[in-house]
Amino acid sequence: MAVASIQQVLDGKVAVGETVTVQGWVRTRRDSKAGLSFINLSDGSGFAPIQIVAPALLANYESEVKRLSAGCAVRATGAVAASEGQGQAYELQAETIEVVGWVEDPETYPIQPKAHSLEFLREVAHLRPRTNLFGAVSRIRHCMAQAIHRFFHEQGFYWINTPIISTSDAEGAGQMFRISTLDMMNLPRTAKGEVDFSKDFFGKEAFLTVSGQLNVEAYCLALSKVYTFGPTFRAENSHTTRHLAEFWMIEPEIAFADLNDDAALAEAFLKYIFKAVLDERMDDLTFLAERVEKTAISKLEAFINAPFERIEYGDAITLLQKSGQKFDYPVEWGLDLQTEHERWLTEQHVGRPVVVANYPEHIKAFYMRLNDDGRTVAAMDVLAPGIGEIIGGSQREERLDVLDARMRQFGLDPAHYQWYRDFRRYGSVPHAGFGLGFERLVVYVCGLQNIRDAIPYPRAPGLATF
Amino acid sequence: MAVASIQQVLDGKVAVGETVTVQGWVRTRRDSKAGLSFINLSDGSGFAPIQIVAPALLANYESEVKRLSAGCAVRATGAVAASEGQGQAYELQAETIEVVGWVEDPETYPIQPKAHSLEFLREVAHLRPRTNLFGAVSRIRHCMAQAIHRFFHEQGFYWINTPIISTSDAEGAGQMFRISTLDMMNLPRTAKGEVDFSKDFFGKEAFLTVSGQLNVEAYCLALSKVYTFGPTFRAENSHTTRHLAEFWMIEPEIAFADLNDDAALAEAFLKYIFKAVLDERMDDLTFLAERVEKTAISKLEAFINAPFERIEYGDAITLLQKSGQKFDYPVEWGLDLQTEHERWLTEQHVGRPVVVANYPEHIKAFYMRLNDDGRTVAAMDVLAPGIGEIIGGSQREERLDVLDARMRQFGLDPAHYQWYRDFRRYGSVPHAGFGLGFERLVVYVCGLQNIRDAIPYPRAPGLATF
Numbered sequence: 001m002a003v004a005s006i007q008q009v010l011d012g013k014v015a016v017g018e019t020v021t022v023q024g025w026v027r028t029r030r031d032s033k034a035g036l037s038f039i040n041l042s043d044g045s046g047f048a049p050i051q052i053v054a055p056a057l058l059a060n061y062e063s064e065v066k067r068l069s070a071g072c073a074v075r076a077t078g079a080v081a082a083s084e085g086q087g088q089a090y091e092l093q094a095e096t097i098e099v100v101g102w103v104e105d106p107e108t109y110p111i112q113p114k115a116h117s118l119e120f121l122r123e124v125a126h127l128r129p130r131t132n133l134f135g136a137v138s139r140i141r142h143c144m145a146q147a148i149h150r151f152f153h154e155q156g157f158y159w160i161n162t163p164i165i166s167t168s169d170a171e172g173a174g175q176m177f178r179i180s181t182l183d184m185m186n187l188p189r190t191a192k193g194e195v196d197f198s199k200d201f202f203g204k205e206a207f208l209t210v211s212g213q214l215n216v217e218a219y220c221l222a223l224s225k226v227y228t229f230g231p232t233f234r235a236e237n238s239h240t241t242r243h244l245a246e247f248w249m250i251e252p253e254i255a256f257a258d259l260n261d262d263a264a265l266a267e268a269f270l271k272y273i274f275k276a277v278l279d280e281r282m283d284d285l286t287f288l289a290e291r292v293e294k295t296a297i298s299k300l301e302a303f304i305n306a307p308f309e310r311i312e313y314g315d316a317i318t319l320l321q322k323s324g325q326k327f328d329y330p331v332e333w334g335l336d337l338q339t340e341h342e343r344w345l346t347e348q349h350v351g352r353p354v355v356v357a358n359y360p361e362h363i364k365a366f367y368m369r370l371n372d373d374g375r376t377v378a379a380m381d382v383l384a385p386g387i388g389e390i391i392g393g394s395q396r397e398e399r400l401d402v403l404d405a406r407m408r409q410f411g412l413d414p415a416h417y418q419w420y421r422d423f424r425r426y427g428s429v430p431h432a433g434f435g436l437g438f439e440r441l442v443v444y445v446c447g448l449q450n451i452r453d454a455i456p457y458p459r460a461p462g463l464a465t466f
Numbered sequence: 467m468a469v470a471s472i473q474q475v476l477d478g479k480v481a482v483g484e485t486v487t488v489q490g491w492v493r494t495r496r497d498s499k500a501g502l503s504f505i506n507l508s509d510g511s512g513f514a515p516i517q518i519v520a521p522a523l524l525a526n527y528e529s530e531v532k533r534l535s536a537g538c539a540v541r542a543t544g545a546v547a548a549s550e551g552q553g554q555a556y557e558l559q560a561e562t563i564e565v566v567g568w569v570e571d572p573e574t575y576p577i578q579p580k581a582h583s584l585e586f587l588r589e590v591a592h593l594r595p596r597t598n599l600f601g602a603v604s605r606i607r608h609c610m611a612q613a614i615h616r617f618f619h620e621q622g623f624y625w626i627n628t629p630i631i632s633t634s635d636a637e638g639a640g641q642m643f644r645i646s647t648l649d650m651m652n653l654p655r656t657a658k659g660e661v662d663f664s665k666d667f668f669g670k671e672a673f674l675t676v677s678g679q680l681n682v683e684a685y686c687l688a689l690s691k692v693y694t695f696g697p698t699f700r701a702e703n704s705h706t707t708r709h710l711a712e713f714w715m716i717e718p719e720i721a722f723a724d725l726n727d728d729a730a731l732a733e734a735f736l737k738y739i740f741k742a743v744l745d746e747r748m749d750d751l752t753f754l755a756e757r758v759e760k761t762a763i764s765k766l767e768a769f770i771n772a773p774f775e776r777i778e779y780g781d782a783i784t785l786l787q788k789s790g791q792k793f794d795y796p797v798e799w800g801l802d803l804q805t806e807h808e809r810w811l812t813e814q815h816v817g818r819p820v821v822v823a824n825y826p827e828h829i830k831a832f833y834m835r836l837n838d839d840g841r842t843v844a845a846m847d848v849l850a851p852g853i854g855e856i857i858g859g860s861q862r863e864e865r866l867d868v869l870d871a872r873m874r875q876f877g878l879d880p881a882h883y884q885w886y887r888d889f890r891r892y893g894s895v896p897h898a899g900f901g902l903g904f905e906r907l908v909v910y911v912c913g914l915q916n917i918r919d920a921i922p923y924p925r926a927p928g929l930a931t932f
Binding site: 072082109126141149202218223231235248398420423430 | 469471473489490491492510511537538539541543546566567568569575577591592593595596600601604605607608612614615619622624625626627628629630631641643644646647648650651653660661667668674681684685687688689690691696697699701703711712714722745845864885886888889891892893894895896921922923
């Protein structure tokens with residue numbers, strides 16, 4: 001007997017009248033007075049469940065079918081039929097229904113066929129993939145990840161998996177997690193009484209990476225177009241709804257390129273990803289637009305149709321100062337933009353995504369290229385309506401003498417960055433790149449409020465990723 | 467002026483006679499007696515460099531072009547011409563050559579146009595992407611990663627990024643790295659004098675994951691077909707050429723599936739990946755076949771054309787015992803197979819890939835499904851000529867009572883696995899999956915000996931991933 005996914009049947013890929021087997025988990029069961037039951041069955045292959053029509057003449061109708069409850073696993077075989085009801089075009093007229101797995105104590109099964117609060121679902125994270133919402137988020141997350149790899153591949157980029165365990169402790173991008181195999185109860189000590197990390201697994205202090213960017217430059221300056229897509233870690237004690245200790249970052253890096261090339265890449269990238277979600281996951285987006293965020297679809301459509309605006313940081317400051325808007329944080333040349341400023345720029349002033357370029361040098365990282373004015377660097381942020389900053393990037397400082405001066409200015413010792421300096425000694429070229437958080441992009445697309453709802457396992461029993 | 471990648475020009479995507487700009491790094495320069503120079507330029511877009519013909523009448527011919535050495539960055543503009551020499555079909559007749567980046571002290575530049583030992587290149591890992599070998603390995607690694615995502619996507623799987631930071635310390639798959647933000651010089655203590663992990667970042671002990679499998683089952687039992695592709699970590703102090711502390715694993719998991727389905731998926735998967743490399747990276751494979759491993763191409767061709775053999779573990783033991791072969795390790799029912807046994811089976815006995823199935827229960831993990839004989843579990847290993855075991859998988863134990871008994875047998879407390887037990891309480895179904903190391907697959911495809919040559923950064927200054 002041929003097995004098909006429920007999505008295949010609902011897509012009409014099995015002819016009406018043909019016998020097929022579908023397998024999945026019961027969402028609901030409804031018994032009609034006419035002596036038959038309707039079972040909504042989901043296998044996660046798409047948003048919609050399929051309706052199984054179970055006639056009373058099934059051998060196990062009274063003994064099993066009428067006991068089916070949410071979460072039971074079922075294998076149903078029967079003919080595909082045009083559906084007379086609303087909703088789906090096809091249904092399955094069951095000839096056999098095999099119960100593969102029951103639900104122990106249906107009354108206490110956490111995933112009932114009703115709306116659950118997101119707080120509750122975070123507590124049963126191992127079961128939340130079975131809900132409509134987290135099924136939709138999972139499929140959209142997958143769609144976005146695939147589109148990310150496909151976009152770069154089509155553009156001639158190579159994927160590089162930069163190291164996650166790092167012994168470089170001075171990248172300055174945030175608080176780091178230490179990794180160690182030392183026995184915490186019996187730490188080896190040096191003669192001076194300090195912890196003797198030469199006895200640790202890597203022979204020195206080791207941490208989880210905060211960014212793959214510096215590493216990936218080695219590949220950019222050999223393969224020209226590269227990107228990372230992998231996990232990064234920040235040990236910042238900010239338990240907000242916007243921060244994760246563990247998150248995936250996307251960091252493309254392009255050679256023979258300046259800040260304009262970087263901004264153009266960022267625009268093409270975001271539009272490609274959002275278009276893929278619109279093309280491939282309209283089922284899930286429709287649900288999100290109905291239940292989570294009304295603009296889930298229209299927001300993406302507007303995004304891919306709008307050309308990005310470009311504004312100089314200095315002009316952005318002037319615009320904000322003249323806006324007549326009251327802000328909580330001060331607006332002044334030399335200060336970083338806060339989310340309220342970013343959102344005014346992109347939502348109120350421009351009404352579409354904005355690239356803000358050329359920030360004051362002292363508020364940006366040492367590796368960003370110093371502009372000729374000596375007081376700004378070739379940095380950019382992409383701001384989008386509804387979220388604010390979504391991408392940060394820069395042209396990198398390719399001049400060794402300027403890089404060394406910038407490192408010293410930031411209190412970094414160039415001798416610790418000899419390998420990074422080498423890229424400027426040997427065939428240095430203008431290059432640029434940007435970085436963005438994958439989960440933040442998922443939050444934006446799905447219209448979620450809490451970034452813990454964008455990751456597969458926020459607080460599973462025995463696990464922690466928050 | 468249109469910019470093209472070198473691969474585009476060599477592929478004939480720019481018409482002969484058309485003017486184009488290419489950008490990259492000099493591999494070699496040869497001055498002819500006729501008063502012109504030939505520069506081989508690489509941008510990493512493919513294996514082959516392009517030949518730039520630089521006539522003496524270029525304004526900077528004497529002052530710059532004749533000083534170009536390996537590693538210099540160059541932007542060359544000129545007309546595409548049919549090449550008269552051997553090798554490439556096209557070359558570039560330079561009208562201008564702009565030197566973008568010089569090499570400081572060409573005499574000491576580590577990447578000279580000659581063969582370097584792999585040991586030496588591991589010491590200059592940040593520059594080794596500029597060699598023929600590591601360019602080829604990087605492009606093949608990318609091709610394989612893309613093919614992995616594409617294969618699963620085409621088959622209806624969803625990618626799940628399972629947690630990397632784990633507070634579950636009993637998975638039993640290997641030694642774990644601890645992660646912590648506690649101050650090692652001033653560890654907080656409990657009243658009993660033990661380290662007080664309630665003060666640590668996650669409020670309890672946390673580790674780097676050794677596998678995403680247990681977590682991904684939650685998604686398998688909701689979305690039916692899922693896979694992970696992400697980093698995992700083992701703190702085993704085996705500094706061999708085959709082990710990494712940090713490596714990427716691929717772990718698909720399928721619902722309503724048994725060990726036969728699992729083996730069929732493994733076969734389809736490997737063949738798809740290898741076919742993608744043959745289809746897309748013949749340039750790099752040809753180089754590897756010439757310089758690294760003679761069978762780099764024929765090995766993959768044989769692999770994708772051979773149907774996998776299937777052998778029961780018990781039969782494999784009998785075959786090995788009757789082989790007349792002398793082995794270093796004993797062969798006996800109940801003992802695990804060693805690499806020498808695996809290689810005899812796949813290379814000598816069958817001559818193609820083999821799936822060995824149904825291993826003794828006491829040498830396999832607690833979550834593998836107990837067979838009806840009570841002494842074997844539904845586990846499988848895929849063995850391939852030239853490497854031995856390349857994939858390990860199993861059908862998972864879906865019966866709660868059997869799972870609990872197995873956990874107790876292995877000294878694990880079922881109470882610690884309440885979330886994992888839930889999958890067996892609520893709509894449990896037969897399911898199966900496998901896992902394999904990405905770098906090990908890269909090593910196999912590229913014909914490398916040391917797994918440190920399959921990762922981007924083995925021992926970069928200031929970095930460690932070994």
